[in-house]
Amino acid sequence: MLPPSPSSTSEDDVQQSWNSDRRRTAIGRSTLSVPARQALTDRQLTPDRTVLDYGCGRGGDVRSLERFDCRITGWDPYYSPEAPLAPSDVVLLTYVLNVIEDAAERRQTLKQAWELATTVLIVSARLTWEKSKVRGQEFGDGLLTGRKTFQHLFGSSELRKYVEEVTHTRCVSAAPGIVYAFKDDAARLGYLAHRIVPDAEWLASEDTTSAIASLVDYVERRGRPPRVEEMPRPMAEQLAHLKPGQLRRLIRDSSDANKVTDGRKRTTLNTLLFLAVEVFNGRGRFSTLPFSVQLDVRSFFSSYKEACQRSDRLLLKLRDDTYIRGAMHASAVGKLTPTALYVHQRAIDQMPIVLRLYEHCASIAAGRPQEWTIAKLKHQGRAVSWLDYPEFDADPHPRISSSYLVDLRSLETSYVSYASSANRPLLHRKHEFLASDDPDVPKYERLTRAELQAGLYEHPHIIGTENGWEAELIRCGRELRGHRLVRRATD
Structure with missing residues (x-):
C-alpha cells in the first residue's frame, strides 16, 4: 500500500x-x-x-x-x-x-x-x-x-x-x-535573493537622531535610499514627521559620497549575480522579483531588460577559459595555483563577480555543504570544491576534515572524508587565502616569515601532509606554540 x-x-x-x-x-x-x-x-x-x-x-x-x-x-x-x-x-x-x-x-x-x-x-x-x-x-x-x-x-x-x-x-x-x-516563483526568488543579495541590516534607532544615522548607514551600504516599506516599522514611525525633501537633504549632507558609490557598485554586482543565477531556475517576470531587488534594478539599470542582458553576458564569460584565468589572476583575494584559485569563506564575496557566479552556479546545481572553510575554483575545466578546515583560525597549520566537489560539466559530485586519515593534508601561508584587510592576516604573515627564515619551506613536496611537516619541524629544530615559531627544546 x-x-x-x-x-x-x-x-x-x-x-x-x-x-x-x-x-x-x-x-x-x-x-x-x-x-x-x-x-x-x-x-x-x-x-x-x-x-x-x-x-x-x-x-x-x-x-x-x-x-x-x-x-x-x-x-x-x-x-x-x-x-x-x-x-x-x-x-x-x-x-x-x-x-x-x-x-x-x-x-x-x-x-x-x-x-x-x-x-x-x-x-x-x-x-x-x-x-x-x-x-x-x-x-x-x-x-x-x-x-x-x-x-x-x-x-x-x-x-x-x-x-x-x-x-x-x-x-x-x-x-x-x-x-x-x-x-511559486516569488518564494523561490525570495530564497535565491537571500542567498546572494545581503539582507538589509539596520542600526538600532531609539529616536529621530539614531533613526537618521541608521538610514544614512543603509544608503552607504546599499547605494540608494530605502522605500518606507523596506524600513523597520519603528524606524519608519520615527521619521514619519520629516518630509521627503528633508530626508533627501539629510542623507546628502550626512552620507559619505565615496561609500555611497561603493555601495552602488556592490549592489549592482549583486543584482547581476542574482539575475544570472536565476537563469538556472527559469528567469521570471520583473513583478515576481523580491521588492528590494525590483528597487535595485530601477535604481541602477535603465530597465529590467538591460539588467538581464548584462547578466547574460556575465554567464557567457563563464565559458571563456582565458577570461576565467584572467579573473583569477586579477582577484584581490585568494591563493592561485597552476590549477585553481583557493579562497577563504570570509573573502569569497570579494572575488571578481564572474568568479562569484562560478561558485554560486555549483552551489545551486548540487548544494553548498553546511561546513566549509575554503572554496577551490578550478580554471582547467569547471569544478568547485568546498574544503573544510574546522580549526583554521586556531591551528597555525589546519588539517583538512572533508572535501565536497561539484563538476559543473557533468554535475557529478564526490565527497571525501579525512576523519580516519593518519596523515592529513594541511595548510601553509594562511594569509594568502584571506583578504588583505582581514584582522588575522598580520599574525599569519609573521608566522610565514618566521617559517621561511627557518628553512621550513625548502622542500615544498614534503610539507603538505602532517607527517612531512612534522619531519621538517624536527629537521629545522623548531616547534609551534600557537602562531609562534620557537626553537625546539633539547633533551
Missing part, C-alpha cells in the same frame, strides 16, 4: 501503508537534523509558517522546532498515525524517500508530500558517499540491511532531478542531499 492521499485515505488505513520494518530507521534525536537546521538558516522555517514533518519518525525535529516557535505537526505511519494530515506552508520530507524499497511507492510518497505543501517542500535523503556506512545486500535499486531495513542512496544531482521530475517544478539544492521545491 502507499502512504495516504490527503483527501482519499483514512488515518486508520495509514498504519498499514508503510512496511513496519521502516520504523527501525527512525532514530531518536536530541538535536535538530541537518535538513531542519539548514531550513532554519535559510529562513524557510519561521513562526509565521505552518510546518508538517511528513514521516517524522520519533518526532525529534518536531520537538526541537517547537522550541523555535514553529507551528509544526509531525505525522508518521508508525509513531504518530493519529496526527492530522493537512496542507501546510512547509512540508519536511526528511530521510523518508531512501527507506522506501518500492520505486512506485517512493514516487507516490513524494507526490503526496508535494500536494500537502503550499509554499515549499523540503526533501532530504542519504547520499551515495555514505555507502561505506550501510552494510547490506543489493535489493532492487538499493540495499537491504541485516535489520531488514532498506536504503536507496541518492547522488546529489540525482535527488534534485528526481524531485523536479515528480513535482514538475525547478528545484534548488540548498545543501548536499537537501532540495527545496517551491510552489
